Amino acid sequence: MAIATASVLPSPRIFRKQDELSPLSPQQEEILRLKKERNAVILCHNYQVEPIQQIADFVGDSLGLAYKAAETDAEVIVFCGVHFMAETAKILNPGKTVLLPDIEAGCSLSDSCPAEKLAAFREANPEVYVVAYVNCSASVKALSDVICTSGNAIRIVEQVPADKEILFVPDQNLGQWVAKLTGRSMKLWPGSCYAHVLFSKQSIERCRIEHPDAPVVAHPECIETVRDLADEVCSTEKMVSFCRDNSAETFIILTEAGMMHRLTREIPDKTFVAGPTDHCACNDCRFMKLNTIPKLLDCLKKNEPVIEIPNDICHKARLPIERMLEWSK
Ligand code: 13P
Ligand code: SF4
Secondary structure: OOOOOHHHOOOOOEEOOOOOOOOOOHHHHHHHHHHHHHOEEEEEEOOOOHHHHHHOOEEEOHHHHHHHHHHOOOOEEEEEOOHHHHHHHHHHOOOOEEEOOOOOOOOHHHHOOOHHHHHHHHHHOOOOEEEEEOOOOHHHHHOOOEEEOOOOHHHHHHOOOOOOOEEEEOEHHHHHHHHHHHOOOEEEOOEOOOOHHHOOHHHHHHHHHHOOOOOEEEOOOOOHHHHHHOOEEOOHHHHHHHHHHOOOOEEEEEOOOOHHHHHHHHOOOOEEEEOOOOOOOOOOOOOHHHOOHHHHHHHHHHOOOEOOOOHHHHHHHHHHHHHHHHHOO
16 A cells, blocks of 8 residues: 655645535435434534534534433434444433444444453552543443543543542543643543544644644644644534634634534634645544434434443443533533
């Protein structure tokens, strides 16, 4: 396989509002009809493909989606995101049906922290206080003291009793960022997101040459040298308010490319450059992109794939999630 060099790298992808949103397709119309018939709600992460974002009831970050899942009256939750997000919705709604259009939509970061390894660590270190980033399995949540998302991690860590030694799982980059901003030393689980660590200092500096006035906005899952050159480091939800409130017209966005759809829809007068990596023009999470309109339609028709969690795990995982929702109010 040929290795790409700087001279043959594709230009970063630029996203602007389209003049007219494309009309709904027959499949999208059918999804909306079935959703009503089933009393279902479609919750959608910011990284999903545009046609799913277009028909969702709510599009947001992990924190916003957890709150929406906690408050919905719908009988069925169709979660367009990845497995751990759908599990969080199920833990908060054990009596409801939670569907994930593609059951293989996992997360490499979540996989980097198997529950058995965390259980062994806890056994050897019984005093440790486990703060778990929401990107982890239900079994890991069940072994944790409190959950956080990228949107509230600082707030959550600040509320952990000062005499506790913290283990932060599974994202070392987010953990390192939080430790730096809170001044709280923490043990960090050695996990990372395969997609966010692809942004490099070099790839972003190259992009800045073409867009010298564009602020760089990075997700905290990016590596430290990338976070250090960013003008703002924040969750995907905060990216929307940052770009809206900032006077700049163009922004370089360092996260999964699906985020550009949300940004261009909500801030139609600005331009967003999807941060390039050393190998590609922008960055897609292969797990998030497994969900498609045909799979979403199929899952509503068949009422599957269903998210199932053993009762004891579901029960134990609920407390640290509820603690997070309470602490981040
Ligand atoms: P947010 O918490 O910003 O939604 O990010 C979730 C995620 O999976 C980032 O890769
Ligand atoms: Fe997981 Fe990374 Fe994909 Fe987010 S972008 S779902 S952390 S693999």
